[in-house]
Amino acid sequence: MERRPLIAGNWKMHLNVADSVSLAAAVAAGSRDLGDRDVMIAPAFTALAAVAEVLKGSSVFLAAQNVAWEREGAYTGEISPAMLMDVGASMAIIGHSERRHIFGEDNEMVNRRLLGALNSGLVPILCVGETLDEREEGETFKVLEQQVCEGLEGVPGDRLPSLVLAYEPVWAIGTGKTASREQAQEAHSFIRDVLADLYEKNLAGQVRILYGGSVKPENVDALMAEPDIDGALVGGAALKAESFDRIMHFS
Ligand code: PGA
Numbered sequence: 001m002e003r004r005p006l007i008a009g010n011w012k013m014h015l016n017v018a019d020s021v022s023l024a025a026a027v028a029a030g031s032r033d034l035g036d037r038d039v040m041i042a043p044a045f046t047a048l049a050a051v052a053e054v055l056k057g058s059s060v061f062l063a064a065q066n067v068a069w070e071r072e073g074a075y076t077g078e079i080s081p082a083m084l085m086d087v088g089a090s091m092a093i094i095g096h097s098e099r100r101h102i103f104g105e106d107n108e109m110v111n112r113r114l115l116g117a118l119n120s121g122l123v124p125i126l127c128v129g130e131t132l133d134e135r136e137e138g139e140t141f142k143v144l145e146q147q148v149c150e151g152l153e154g155v156p157g158d159r160l161p162s163l164v165l166a167y168e169p170v171w172a173i174g175t176g177k178t179a180s181r182e183q184a185q186e187a188h189s190f191i192r193d194v195l196a197d198l199y200e201k202n203l204a205g206q207v208r209i210l211y212g213g214s215v216k217p218e219n220v221d222a223l224m225a226e227p228d229i230d231g232a233l234v235g236g237a238a239l240k241a242e243s244f245d246r247i248m249h250f251s
Contacts, residue, residue, distance in 0.1 A: 003208050005037040005224065006164060006231035007248045008125065009238030010065065010093060010212075013044060020047035021054050026241035028058035031248055038231075039248055041238070042093055045079055052088025063091035063125065066099060069116030081120035091123040093233075095151060097170045101131075107150035115154055118163070125164040125233070126151050127212070128191070132171035141190055148194045157199045161206040166233045167191060172213025174235060181222045181229075184211045188228035217246035224250045 015023065020043045031039045040061035043051045052062055068078035084092060094117060095110035105113075110126070117124040128147035130140040148165070155163070167187050172179050179187070188209045195204035211223050212233030223229050232250075237243040 003206065003230045005250075006040060006208055006210060007037060007244075007250070008040040008042065008063070008093075008166075008210060008231065008233045009244055010042045010096070010233055010235050011044060011238060012065065012098070012235060014239055015043065015047065017047045017050050020044070021050050023239070023241055024051040024054045024060070027244060027248075028055055028060050030241070030245040031058065031060055034248060037248070040091055042091075048084070048089055049087040055088070061091050061123075062089045063093060064089045064122075065093050065096065067092040067094065067113055067117050067122060067124075069112040071120070081117050081122045084122060085120065089122065091125060091164075092117045093125045093127065093166075095127045095147070097127060097129055097168055097173055101170065107147060110147075110151050111153050114151060114163075118155065118159055123162060123164060125166055125210070127166045127168050127233070129168040129170050129173075129213070135169065135171065140187065144187060144191055145194050148191055149198060152198065157203050160195070160199055160203045164208045164210060164231075165191060165195075166210040166212050168212035168233060174214070176214050178214040178216070178219050178223075179211070181226050184223060185226040185228055188226070192228055215247060217243050220247045220250040 040063050042063040042065050064084045068080045071080050071082050094113045099105045114124045130143045134143050169179050192204050208230040210231040210233045211229050215232040215234045216237050
């Protein structure tokens with residue numbers, strides 16, 4: 001099963017509008033020669049509209065870092081899928097570990113966000129991953145299974161291939177400590193098995209599963225060589241044009 005690689009930059013709460021626009025312009029220019037893979041960036045909400053302008057005419061996808069589940073209403077501080085699409089976003093990161101662990105989002109809320117995005121036509125990137133304690137207690141697979149099953153509750157099989165998943169071990173995010181390619185591959189293949197059990201093997205084989213957690217120019221090639229790693233969700237190294245460019249050009 002051929003899956004088109006996706007290299008995604010998660011800018012988190014960094015960069016003002018002007019800096020976002022120049023980084024986005026560099027990504028758009030750098031990705032012009034990449035015909036065999038997808039590239040996505042997720043700026044802060046405040047920069048989405050300006051970045052969308054810069055990306056016009058490029059093939060770089062624009063994503064939000066989170067999304068509400070309702071179309072509109074009394075939800076102070078939230079942004080709806082329709083609003084994101086209105087400014088040019090086509091994807092949304094959902095259930096990032098920082099949302100789960102700093103802001104208390106649980107699987108049920110993550111699932112609502114995911115269904116809201118999917119039903120509005122935004123491509124969700126569902127993030128899952130275990131903490132260091134969970135890994136050390138031997139609970140990695142249990143946690144991943146629960147996050148995948150509860151996160152995808154109510155998603156019909158025919159929608160599955162349009163979703164993206166991201167395996168991001170919490171202990172590897174922003175720590176400089178990357179999962180080894182074997183650890184990452186093991187988790188990715190486990191997640192694909194969970195999808196095959198929930199749906200069917202053929203559908204599970206079409207879903208892109210990204211790895212995230214200290215992806216850098218130095219480790220991207222090895223990670224991408226693993227059979228079930230279909231891309232990268234990059235935080236720190238996505239904030240510098242040069243390092244993200246090298247990651248986009250993984251071989
Ligand atoms: P990092 O972040 O690359 O800085 O570890 C990845 C992420 O949180 O998506």
